Amino acid sequence: MARRRKTRTHKPAAEDPALAAKSPKSFVIKSGTVGPSVAQLVRDIRKIMEPGTATRLRERASARLRDYLTMAPALNVTHLLVLTLSAVTSSLHLRLARLPAGPTLTFRIERYSLMKDLVNARTRNVGHAPGGEFRTPPLLVLSNFNQAPDAKPQPQLKLMSTMFQGMFPPIQIDKSALPSFRRVLLISYHAATHLVSLRHYTISVRPSGVSRRVRRVLDSTSSTARKPVDLGDDQDIADYLLRVKGAGGSSTSGSQGGYETGSETEGESETEGEGSGGEGQGSSKVELPADYVGRGNRKGTHRAVRLIEMGPRIEMRLVKVVEGIVGSLRGEGETVFHEFGESLFLFSFPLLFSLPRHRFYPPATSSSQKERIDLRPLFELCSSRSVALSSRLNSSR
Template sequence: MGRHRKNRTHLKGGVASNPAAAEGVPKSFVIKHGQVGTSLTQLVRDMRRVMEPYTASRLKERTRNKLKDFFTMAPALGVTHLLAFTLTDVAPSLRIVRLSAGPTLSFRIERYSLVKDVLNSSKRARNIGSVEYLTPPLLVLASFPQPGPGTPPHLPLLMKTFQTLFPPLSPQKLSLSSARRIVLISYNADRGTVDFRHYLITVKPYGVSKRVRRVLEGATTKVSASKGYLDLGNEKDVADFFLRKKGEPGPSSDGYESAASSASSAGGDDVDAISLADDYLGRNNKKGQKRAVRLDEVGPRMELRLIKITEGLPGKEGSVIYHEFVKKTKAEATAQKAEHVAKEKLRQQRREEQERNVKRKKAEADGKKAGSDSAEQEEGEEDDGALNDEELEDDGVWDDEEEYSGGEEDENASGSDEEESSEDEGPRPPLKKPKRGKR
């Protein structure tokens, strides 16, 4: 029996249900550049998970690949951003490149933690599935100063760069069930760094204890996980399970707790509780229900320091917009800008001159080819004319070896000569029969 072959392409999440939704959204490449260790390679994989679904999750880099290769391939795939991780002598670095004309932001990674490190250090182990990554995360910018006369000029550009990394948020068109993750970018003014955090959105019943919430959500205890229901065999009363304080061996006269004052309540403050504007994923999360929202960090976690902002792409950098360690006066900045303008003008002139040379050489080659064709055609015409002249000359010139027969006298003379020759020759011998070979 032949092997079943899949002919249908399976797309992710919103792209499969609504192909037009993928148009106009930012797409990214997350790559490692140069020789990096295993930790930085894992960080690249974690960042690809953060940028899903509009990123190349299975992109494989080769050691011989250059950044120019990705710049050439990106426009055909609609990629708008490139995140390149590399390892320097000082520290790991990250470059965020806006395609296809720049600018390029260079960061130094001061500290970072992988997804496995964050989950291992968390008290509440969270099961991360693939459903959370079918929709893009929501971006939250915190602690950035408002644009104004006293604001450093590089901070608005930094905010704009992070905003364009993710799809724009439209509250009127956003489905509540698609809000599954949050990316938090916060600016630390004291250290001059940017903190990168990644969270999952969790919705829990509000104002109930952990045991009641376990019943409402349909969760099972560790003892009865295989049975699929709560194991109350060791309890004397249902109230022992629902109202007993944590750590007490059994019920007592004053050992009960109310649902509102439970220490394990999902939300004990009205600030944490919201009314759902629409149906959300999970059991009993219907529109209008009061629920507590909690953010569970899943990583990765990075602390970034902005080093430099340049115009253009790596390899074709223009003027330096901002530098953390190099400070220049206005005169030096003006001179550098004039130098870049002169270099760009010279580059443009050389490009135009090269194009003119290519056109001129192509025209010369076409002219030589046309001249050779015309010369061959003229030679062919001359050969044809020479042949025609020779034929005409053959018709008008007598050949010495050619016999001439003209008039009756000549005919009679020729006839008598033939008779005389036939009489002189005598009878001819019979023809010999060919010998037949043995079969």
Template sequence: MARKRKNRTHLKGGVASNPGAAEGVPKSFVIKHGQVGSSLAQLVRDFRKVMEPNTASRLRERARNKLRDFLTMAPALGVTHLLAFTLTDVAPSMRIVRLSAGPTLSFRVERYSLMKDLVNSSRRARSMSTVEYLSSPLLVLASFPPPSPTTPPHLTLLMKTFQSLFPPLAPQSLSLSSARRVVLVHYNAERGTVDVRHYLITVKPYGVSKRIRRVLEGASAKSAPSTATAHATLDLGSEKDVADFLLRRRGEPGPSSDGYESAASSASSAGGDDGDAISLADDYVGRNNKKGQKRAVKLDEVGPRMELRLIKIVEGVPGKEGGVLYHEFVKKSKAEAKAQKADHAAKEKLRLQRRKEQEANVQRKKAALEGDKKGKNAGEDEDDEDQDGENDEDMEADEDVISGGEEDLSGDDADDGEGAWDDEEMISEGEDEDESGSESEEEAPRPPPKKLKTKSKR
């Protein structure tokens, strides 16, 4: 018998413990549509991890699903953004759709790297667990020009679009232990592109050498042997003294002659910089990361990494597009833009008119159908009444036939002398005796009936 699979019915992260916190939080769908390769499909799965926990991480697209299917289903589920990846003849493309009225931003993915690519290329790769994805990442917008009359409007809209993808930051109510990840959106003015990076926040002891940090933090998974006996205890079995491990400089066969580490080696191996050191305002995850401790904050990139180029901004959503607000390659004059706006207004007016006509036709058909049902019911009642009247007439006719037959029978008996009873006819004495004798014979006692023999069961 197959094992019953339990479905997860609880919400993710802090939403399960505080349902009211989900109100006003942006939610997203990250999907792929059309024929895409395995690499782009993996990019979609990686970007869902970036958008955790307020995204459908287990959403499965089917080949017959269209983009309008997700657009129709998203508002009922409270989804505010749709990120759709597809593969074009030029390059991969990504669209960010603000539901349910738009706008729609179309990007060309110039370059991208998957999470596994960054892990394989990094010397200090960090393993990600599910705990890091239970809270939303912190958004950092870098190198975007501030909103002003001289700033191009499409850059301001681009910045606000990325800002609306993630929950707003509230420093007064933010828990320090929930700040685990950072999403960096950097605008490159020289190339005209947007770089998207994903980092993991790490906190390390400050002001101590790397070897002492290893003693305090324990052996890392990378330095430990890749067997089942790997543990967090530092292995010093190859050292004669703990000073051989703590005071030896990199590349030296052993500790210095005086038994102490030099100032140069201490300065070179000391972890952290004054710019990286902070005092923890609250307890943080990790060993000895208590409130008030001085720690060095590092960012480890975990991916994915994308370089996006904004191509077009359109009013509305796919299938109900409006005017083009910005285009990277097509530039129109004011007259052309005005004519295009009037054309879109006329199309929208025609669409609303057709919708009203369709609704009126639906109401008319419903009224006609109800009228037909009422007329059919009334006709059935009239047929029942007619049938009742016909049945009454048939019953009366049958009674007449019966009564008439009785009159005919009485008339035939009167006319026909055979078999008629004559009251004046006299009975002879002999006949009377015979009848009396027969009556006496009938009155004689009869013997009791014999019992039937039945076969007894042996």
């Protein structure tokens, strides 16, 4: 029997048809044989791309990349993200293609962490979002993608920033409501290591000027609380609210008898939040210009804003940029950028010439067959092609 869906209380958000037609849409798929960790990474990346992606897309084992390129125009898909695992080097690659004509950016993923890995690595409970944070696209923040004036020209930085910006709809301040900003996607470039770092956060808005225990009591009275506050070791509510962390409910040792002073309670509220280290966190306290999601987040109230990382966390390196799309009928086109630069083309083919000629033939071939499968003209053609391409790259720089 089909699963029943709630329609009265779970209505989809109203969207402008004109904006919906222009908003970017994407496919996030895996190609070839991958493990369960990479398959989970595909689902986590779909979470980032929501709501403009096919979340429940199921890849068939017999489906090819050309099949997705064929049905993409009918669904107004503008971007294609493909994760592949190399069988030779066991390296994970992410190909980001702009449909329908390209270009295609190939990244090599150096390391990654899944959503469940970040949740299990948290030292303390940071709470849960009110829900519905995946109904709107995230806020895209790009860092260090600007070209330094005295550095060597790197046109691939502008290409990467343009591709990342095109994956998400632009922000319209005059038409967007404050509750629609629920997530932040931070993509930063490290010039020293040439790595592109990706971080995914959710925006947490909590009361300011209230201690953590008071906030915990208030949250436990809501209908969505996971469990109530445990007061089994305390005589009354004052013992729970004023007790020093680590002291028992009936502890009377010390000058204060296991209780906090008023200044300590205020200090705890000022440094409340994950990653806080002192009183220098006052800049996170803002006055809400409009109503926001969550209990008591009304217009004009002072709230503490925190970013909680929800994952996934990816560090990748740009390897290759081609003009077309890999796997299309038109071909991938010419190589615009490569990680190894001119060395890939200027030294790979002369290395082939230095090898003995018998290395290019099968071991069990006759002399007449060796004359017919002479590969030297093919290598000479490829070498001239590589020199011409490298000269084009140098002239573009």
